[in-house]
Amino acid sequence: MSEPAMQLLDVKKNIGSKQIIKGISFTINQGEVFGFIGPNGAGKTTTIRMMVGLMNLSDGDIRIMGNSIKSDYKQAAREIGAIVENPEMYPFMSGKQNLLHYARMIPGVTKERVHEVISLVGLEKPINDKVGKYSLGMRQRLGIAQALLHKPSVLILDEPTNGLDPAGIREIRTYIRSLAEKENVAVIISSHLLSEIEQMCDRIGIIKNGELIAIQDVHDTQAEKQISQILMEVTPAEKACELLKSQHDIESAVKGGALLFQNEKELIPQLIKTLVEHDISVFQVSVTKASLEDKFFDLIGENTIE
Amino acid sequence: MSNFFKLLYNEQFKIYIRKSTWIMYLLLAGIIVTLAVVANSYGELNEKYQQDNWREVLQEENNEINDTLKKNEDSFVSMQLEKNNFHLENDIQPREYDAWQFVMENELLLSLVTLFTIIVAAGIIANEFKWGTIKLLLIRPLSRTKILLSKYISVLVFAFFTLLFVLLFSWIVGALFFGVNGEPSFVQYQLGNYAEASVFEEITKGYGYQLVTLLMMATFAFMISSAFRQSSLAIGVAIFLMFAGNSIVGFFADRSWAKYILFANTNLEQYEFGDPMIEGMTLGFSISVLAVYYIVFLLISWLFFTKRDVAGH
Ligand SMILES: Nc1ncnc2c1ncn2[C@@H]1O[C@H](COP(=O)(O)OP(=O)(O)OP(=O)(O)O)[C@@H](O)[C@H]1O
Ligand SMILES: [Mg+2]
Numbered sequence: 317m318s319e320p321a322m323q324l325l326d327v328k329k330n331i332g333s334k335q336i337i338k339g340i341s342f343t344i345n346q347g348e349v350f351g352f353i354g355p356n357g358a359g360k361t362t363t364i365r366m367m368v369g370l371m372n373l374s375d376g377d378i379r380i381m382g383n384s385i386k387s388d389y390k391q392a393a394r395e396i397g398a399i400v401e402n403p404e405m406y407p408f409m410s411g412k413q414n415l416l417h418y419a420r421m422i423p424g425v426t427k428e429r430v431h432e433v434i435s436l437v438g439l440e441k442p443i444n445d446k447v448g449k450y451s452l453g454m455r456q457r458l459g460i461a462q463a464l465l466h467k468p469s470v471l472i473l474d475e476p477t478n479g480l481d482p483a484g485i486r487e488i489r490t491y492i493r494s495l496a497e498k499e500n501v502a503v504i505i506s507s508h509l510l511s512e513i514e515q516m517c518d519r520i521g522i523i524k525n526g527e528l529i530a531i532q533d534v535h536d537t538q539a540e541k542q543i544s545q546i547l548m549e550v551t552p553a554e555k556a557c558e559l560l561k562s563q564h565d566i567e568s569a570v571k572g573g574a575l576l577f578q579n580e581k582e583l584i585p586q587l588i589k590t591l592v593e594h595d596i597s598v599f600q601v602s603v604t605k606a607s608l609e610d611k612f613f614d615l616i617g618e619n620t621i622e
Numbered sequence: 623m624s625n626f627f628k629l630l631y632n633e634q635f636k637i638y639i640r641k642s643t644w645i646m647y648l649l650l651a652g653i654i655v656t657l658a659v660v661a662n663s664y665g666e667l668n669e670k671y672q673q674d675n676w677r678e679v680l681q682e683e684n685n686e687i688n689d690t691l692k693k694n695e696d697s698f699v700s701m702q703l704e705k706n707n708f709h710l711e712n713d714i715q716p717r718e719y720d721a722w723q724f725v726m727e728n729e730l731l732l733s734l735v736t737l738f739t740i741i742v743a744a745g746i747i748a749n750e751f752k753w754g755t756i757k758l759l760l761i762r763p764l765s766r767t768k769i770l771l772s773k774y775i776s777v778l779v780f781a782f783f784t785l786l787f788v789l790l791f792s793w794i795v796g797a798l799f800f801g802v803n804g805e806p807s808f809v810q811y812q813l814g815n816y817a818e819a820s821v822f823e824e825i826t827k828g829y830g831y832q833l834v835t836l837l838m839m840a841t842f843a844f845m846i847s848s849a850f851r852q853s854s855l856a857i858g859v860a861i862f863l864m865f866a867g868n869s870i871v872g873f874f875a876d877r878s879w880a881k882y883i884l885f886a887n888t889n890l891e892q893y894e895f896g897d898p899m900i901e902g903m904t905l906g907f908s909i910s911v912l913a914v915y916y917i918v919f920l921l922i923s924w925l926f927f928t929k930r931d932v933a934g935h
Contacts, residue, residue, distance in 0.1 A: 408639060
């Protein structure tokens, strides 16, 4: 197997006496799109700042294509393109002047490459306008263009969908997928909205209070047996609830004459049979698929900031 | 283009593309033209000495001065008398005011150049933080030291260009208003006597001495900008110190450590007349003190810029 694009090895960060990142480890492979999900204040941006060398690590190490960000900063940085938080550019310069500015900072980026990334993100028309006049969506695109100038192996995008309209998000989604598949770029996308990036990710890491609490393979959830949210309208509900517990070992909640529980869809005919056999009237059964989103909330619980 | 030169180019580009920089240059140009107009209308241009009879003109002036002196003692006119006598005794015709002398007198504009350099130095790091662009600047495969150095050198390059602009523009405006004389020299009061001095030498010295303050205060503002990431603070403190410097020295003059205050040492001209601000100071002493301050300023800038996290606000 090829070298991992990026490795985090027990990364910790203390600011003052507070531990903001409490030992995060994960590996991202080449050509993989990795979603970095967590509620506000979870530590996504802080982790990303350490990945790109803006912040020092308090402990642990980050390797980019095998180069340690601590000891081989230049080699590591050569492999990274990033937007950290907002895509801020020089407002008094045109889009093109901004790109040329960054191009001059990396050896080997030609004028042709600058034009290439401009057309890649579809900014040909406004590229000579001052960035101060750009909309947020245009600045996001310029930010991505800037990050791609030197053909990095790892692209890090902190909340790239922030402020984009649905069409813009869809566009970024297709674009990122094609980058990963065609150019074998590893992409890390952070977001606090799982639904926005779920479809473009191969894997998702969930961070909460500075800890990585789960890594989920997106395609896995489709393959594995579906756990569904099941609602049964039955009378008497209390008796039905006891029956499910005693006969099928299912914990359910009684809510206004209905039972609510999670289980496999395949079990439903059997459950109905049990209920009917015990003289319980079943009026309605409805099933909703538990999405990754529900799992996400299951995992992070309430959105509390420590 | 070499790597470092490209960084310098970037920094210069960011300085000169901004309107505020152009306003600085327009201001300087405006002041230079105004000074020329004022000198042309009210200044002493020595035109009356340009005929062959300049000795008689001087003599006549002396006679008039002697008349006034008989009525009441006035040192100002008696100095004019001394100066006229110097011209007569040494047979030196007073030169007509020209572009070179205009350039020489404009050395006072250097405090404005210093002010502008302080503003640029204060902003060159702090503005990147203000704009948020520091994040995109520091994720490049370049050491922070190199980026810092490109910024510092850029400040000096800006000062150099601005100084050059003042010199050139003053000379051009001076030439248009007053013409140019070859071999410029003038007569000035020096160490209790009148003597002829070369204008070139005076320009070099006059501008040169002020460059010390420029360099020290710009580096100081650069340091504050690097440490606090805040340009208004850097501008405020640097300008305040620049103007209050002499008063600070005066205030602490009787303390034993007063001679180690930066501003006791920035004016190297004090040694030309052998009368330093505080007794016992020498040129070598001042240069050493300045060097220590300079290195400390740069070291602090470097420490803050390279070691500190770029975190959110
Ligand atoms: N400079 C700082 N000093 C002290 N604490 C900080 C600093 N920067 C961030 N933090 C804290 O670190 C934690 C993580 O912040 P971070 O910005 O990484 O979160 P995030 O996951 O990116 O959140 P968001 O979704 O809001 O962008 C927060 O609790 C925040 O208060
Ligand atoms: Mg964030």
